[in-house]
Amino acid sequence: MIGHLNDQLSAYLDDELNEEEKKAIEAHLESCESCQALLDVWLAMQEQVKDIFQFAQAPAHIEANVMATIERNPQLFVRKRWFAIPLIVILLISVFGITTGTMFVKFIHSFTRLFVAILYMATHFLSNVPFVALSVSVLSLIVLTASIYSLRKAFQPASMERG
Amino acid sequence: MDEELHRIIRRAKRGDKEAYAQLVKDFKDPVYRYALGMLNDRMDAEDIAQEAFVKAYYSLPGLESEFAFSSWLFQIVSNLSKNRLKKRMRERNYYEEAEESTMAEPSDPSEKLSIEQSLARLSPEHREVILLHDVQGYRYEEIAQVTNVPLGTVKSRLFAARTALRNDLRKGELS
Ligand SMILES: [Zn+2]
Numbered sequence: 001m002i003g004h005l006n007d008q009l010s011a012y013l014d015d016e017l018n019e020e021e022k023k024a025i026e027a028h029l030e031s032c033e034s035c036q037a038l039l040d041v042w043l044a045m046q047e048q049v050k051d052i053f054q055f056a057q058a059p060a061h062i063e064a065n066v067m068a069t070i071e072r073n074p075q076l077f078v079r080k081r082w083f084a085i086p087l088i089v090i091l092l093i094s095v096f097g098i099t100t101g102t103m104f105v106k107f108i109h110s111f112t113r114l115f116v117a118i119l120y121m122a123t124h125f126l127s128n129v130p131f132v133a134l135s136v137s138v139l140s141l142i143v144l145t146a147s148i149y150s151l152r153k154a155f156q157p158a159s160m161e162r163g
Numbered sequence: 164m165d166e167e168l169h170r171i172i173r174r175a176k177r178g179d180k181e182a183y184a185q186l187v188k189d190f191k192d193p194v195y196r197y198a199l200g201m202l203n204d205r206m207d208a209e210d211i212a213q214e215a216f217v218k219a220y221y222s223l224p225g226l227e228s229e230f231a232f233s234s235w236l237f238q239i240v241s242n243l244s245k246n247r248l249k250k251r252m253r254e255r256n257y258y259e260e261a262e263e264s265t266m267a268e269p270s271d272p273s274e275k276l277s278i279e280q281s282l283a284r285l286s287p288e289h290r291e292v293i294l295l296h297d298v299q300g301y302r303y304e305e306i307a308q309v310t311n312v313p314l315g316t317v318k319s320r321l322f323a324a325r326t327a328l329r330n331d332l333r334k335g336e337l338s
Contacts (some may be wrong), residue, residue: 007322014296016303016318042325045332048278049297058195059209063187066216070180076221077178 009035013042172229175220183223187216190233193299194240200294201244203283211247215240234308237299241291241309248287281331289324296321 011017012025029036070077168189174182194215199208219239226235282290288310295301295309303317310317 007319010322010325011303011318014303014321041329045278045325045328046297049282049293052279052282053196053200053298056192056196056199058191058212062191062195062209062213062216063184065213066187066220067180067184069213069217070183070220073221077224 009039010042013039013046168232169229172226172232176223176226176229178224183220186232190236191216194236196298197237197240197294198244200282200298201241201287201290202247203279207247211240211243215243218243231308234301234305237295237301237309238311245287245291278328278332281328284331285324285327288320289327292317292321293324293328 008017008021008025012022017025029039171182171185171189175186191212195208195212198211198215199205202208202211215236219236222239226232282293285293291310292306295306296303301309303314303321306317306321307314312320
C-alpha cells in the first residue's frame with residue numbers, strides 16, 4: 001500500500017535490497033497484511049507480463065534482412081584502427097603548421113625590422129620638418145620685426161617734428 | 164555471459180560478418196520481444212529490431228567492452244522504439260484519428276482489461292522498466308544503463324509502473 005513501504009517493497013520483490021533493508025521489510029510484512037497482499041498481486045502481475053511474451057519469436061527473415069543490408073553497405077563499417085587516419089591527418093597538419101609557422105614568424109620578423117627602419121626614417125624626417133619650419137618662421141619673424149622697427153624709425157622724426 | 168559469447172562479440176567488433184550473424188541469431192528474440200512490448204505491433208517491432216541490428220553493426224567499433232554488449236544493444240532498441248512512439252504520436256495528433264486511440268480499449272466497457280492492454284496503456288517510461296525487468300530479467304543496474312537514468316530512478320520508476328499497471332487492471336475489474 002502507498003504510505004507503507006512503496007519502492008522498498010517493490011525492490012524487495014526484485015531482490016535488490018541489502019540484508020539490513022531486507023530484514024526491515026520482512027519485519028514489516030509480518031504485521032502488515034496489505035503489503036503482503038500487494039506483494040502477491042505484483043508477483044502475479046509479473047508472471048502475467050512474462051507470459052505475454054513467452055512465445056513471441058522474431059520472424060526468421062530478420063537475420064537475413066540485417067545481413068543483406070550490411071552486405072550492401074560495407075563502407076559504413078569504420079574499423080577502430082581507421083581512427084589512425086584522422087590522427088595522421090592532424091599530425092601532418094600540425095607539422096605543416098609548425099614549419100610554416102616558423103617561416104611565418106621569420107617573415108613577420110623581417111617585416112617588423114623593415115617597418116621599424118621605415119618608421120625610424122620617417123620620424124627622423126618628420127622631426128626635421130618642424131625644425132626647418134621653426135627656423136623659417138623664427139627667421140621670418142625676426143625679419144618682420146626688423147622691418148617694422150625700421151619702418152617706425154623712418155616715420156618717427158616726422159611726428160616728433162610736428163609735436 | 165559466457166566466454167564463447169564474448170569471443171563472438173570481439174570477432175564482430177573487428178568486422179567479422181559471420182560472427183555478427185551469430186549475434187543476430189542469439190539476440191533477435193529478446194530484441195524483438197522488447198520492441199513488441201514497447202510498440203504493441205508486430206510489423207513495427209520487426210522493423211525496429213532490424214533497424215537496431217543494422218545500426219548496432221555499424222556502431223560496434225565504438226563499443227568499449229564486449230561485457231556491455233547486451234545493455235548497449237538494448238539501449239539502441241530502446242531509443243529506436245521511443246522514437247517510433249513519438250513519430251506515432253505526431254501522426255496521431257496530425258490526423259486526430261479517433262479509431263487509433265481506442266485500439267487499446269476493450270470494445271465492451273464491462274469487459275476486463277487484459278494485462279496486455281493495460282501494459283500498452285502505460286507511459287513508455289513505465290512500460291520500458293517493466294519489460295526490461297520482468298521480461299528480459301535485467302537487474303536494476305543494467306536497467307539504469309539501458310535507460311540512462313540513476314539507479315534510484317529505476318527503483319522508483321519500477322514501483323510507479325507496477326502501481327499504474329495494477330490500478331489500470333483494477334479499473335477493468337471494478338466496472
Ligand atoms: Zn504495509
